[in-house]
Amino acid sequence: MYLLEVDDYRILIDCGLDFDLDEKGRRLLYEEQESVFPFEASMINIVLLTHAHIDHSGHIPNLFKEGFEGRVVCTEPTLALSELLLHDVARINRRRVDSMSQPGKKKKKKKKELPKDIYLEKDVADAMNSFVPVAFGRAYRVSEHVKVTYYPAGHLLGAAHIYLEITENGQKKTLCFSGDIGRMNYPLVVDPGPVPQADYVICESTYGNRTHVDTKSPDDALMDVIQRTCVDKPGRLIIPAFSVGRTQALLYVLNRLYVNRKLPPIKVFSDSPLAHASMRVYQRFYRMLNRAAREFQEDNGELFDFENLTFVAGTAESQNLSNYKEPSIIISASGMIQGGRVEHHVAANIQNPYATILLIGYASEGTLGWRLLNGLEHINLKGEAVKVLANVEKIDVFSGHGDLTDLENFIRQHDADKLKKIFLVHGEPESMEFFRSVLNGHHYQHVEIPERGSSYEL
Numbered sequence: 001m002y003l004l005e006v007d008d009y010r011i012l013i014d015c016g017l018d019f020d021l022d023e024k025g026r027r028l029l030y031e032e033q034e035s036v037f038p039f040e041a042s043m044i045n046i047v048l049l050t051h052a053h054i055d056h057s058g059h060i061p062n063l064f065k066e067g068f069e070g071r072v073v074c075t076e077p078t079l080a081l082s083e084l085l086l087h088d089v090a091r092i093n094r095r096r097v098d099s100m101s102q103p104g105k106k107k108k109k110k111k112k113e114l115p116k117d118i119y120l121e122k123d124v125a126d127a128m129n130s131f132v133p134v135a136f137g138r139a140y141r142v143s144e145h146v147k148v149t150y151y152p153a154g155h156l157l158g159a160a161h162i163y164l165e166i167t168e169n170g171q172k173k174t175l176c177f178s179g180d181i182g183r184m185n186y187p188l189v190v191d192p193g194p195v196p197q198a199d200y201v202i203c204e205s206t207y208g209n210r211t212h213v214d215t216k217s218p219d220d221a222l223m224d225v226i227q228r229t230c231v232d233k234p235g236r237l238i239i240p241a242f243s244v245g246r247t248q249a250l251l252y253v254l255n256r257l258y259v260n261r262k263l264p265p266i267k268v269f270s271d272s273p274l275a276h277a278s279m280r281v282y283q284r285f286y287r288m289l290n291r292a293a294r295e296f297q298e299d300n301g302e303l304f305d306f307e308n309l310t311f312v313a314g315t316a317e318s319q320n321l322s323n324y325k326e327p328s329i330i331i332s333a334s335g336m337i338q339g340g341r342v343e344h345h346v347a348a349n350i351q352n353p354y355a356t357i358l359l360i361g362y363a364s365e366g367t368l369g370w371r372l373l374n375g376l377e378h379i380n381l382k383g384e385a386v387k388v389l390a391n392v393e394k395i396d397v398f399s400g401h402g403d404l405t406d407l408e409n410f411i412r413q414h415d416a417d418k419l420k421k422i423f424l425v426h427g428e429p430e431s432m433e434f435f436r437s438v439l440n441g442h443h444y445q446h447v448e449i450p451e452r453g454s455s456y457e458l
């Protein structure tokens, strides 16, 4: 979340929810403070949203609740995906609220006021009324002094780099916010696109100290795991995956394998209603996907659905998957095994030596995904220490963030002599420090790693 002030016009770039975890590894949704924001929400004039992921969009309904009256500007697919994701948070919040007001207690006590950062379905619906879609590659004037252009960033359907041209007292300044930077040749989404030279660049640095080590294509990497875990040793393959972005990439690759007659005749279960809804958005905006995906859609009429695939709808149906004894693949959220239906699948199979849990993305410390990745022999399930007998594997090809090379490529579009400053954001400290040293090596001398809450005059 970045607040940009041009005279007295205030622009917020992204408005994300933090994924802080408590000691039990639960996501913290409650903050006991006066306001969710370190500024007055009603003073903001406009929000520019790079993409739909909750760590970029998740606080938007709270901004409206606290008095924001402006527009939220984003691409059309970002609008559609944000609506799904924000409603998903509202549903989680609703369950929290219901569990806070246990029956019996609430009659005696006065109704407890909700924590500030809790929003519900109606708040999301209200916020969505103020979303305005824009096209890629077109400059829009948002105020007398400010023009904004969205450029494709890869990463997720609709994701953008945001480029701002600010003219003040006859002087022009340009800023480029990277948003999340995708990687080259990722299934479905386009490669991160070029942006014009900027004076200031605000760049993400998730993988600023990492180079992806894929030696195989997504198809081959996935097929290799399926062969070993569902065919050679006939078992169950459980893939925890984020519902929006990651699951679509997986299902599309599986569909491609199916169409190319490489996929053995095993059942694939996609167990996430949010993933299913997002798939329809991907399907609807397929013209904005990469060329291979567009051609696949035109040849096959379907990006995701194939004969062996079952979409699991209800929770009862989800629980019943344990009774399906044939080799199968279960794809379910969340990706870090932190909440969501996949928790149940992992619990049901953790002591099954014929089961494999395949992690395909980043898992933050404290999550069950992180503990499995770090080879813990016992994990805690419902208060009991359970020995891990299932196999745990990891592949890198489905990670949606660009690596060090992709980040370098993004910066190197900007001439070092013309670039006044680079701000590194959205990364662990070690990752940002390493990335800075690499950039310094490329003669980018003015690289800043800002503290949270600090301000700069440009």
Ligand SMILES: [Zn+2]
Residues within 6 Å of the ligand: 051, 053, 155, 156, 180
């Ligand atoms: Zn993202």
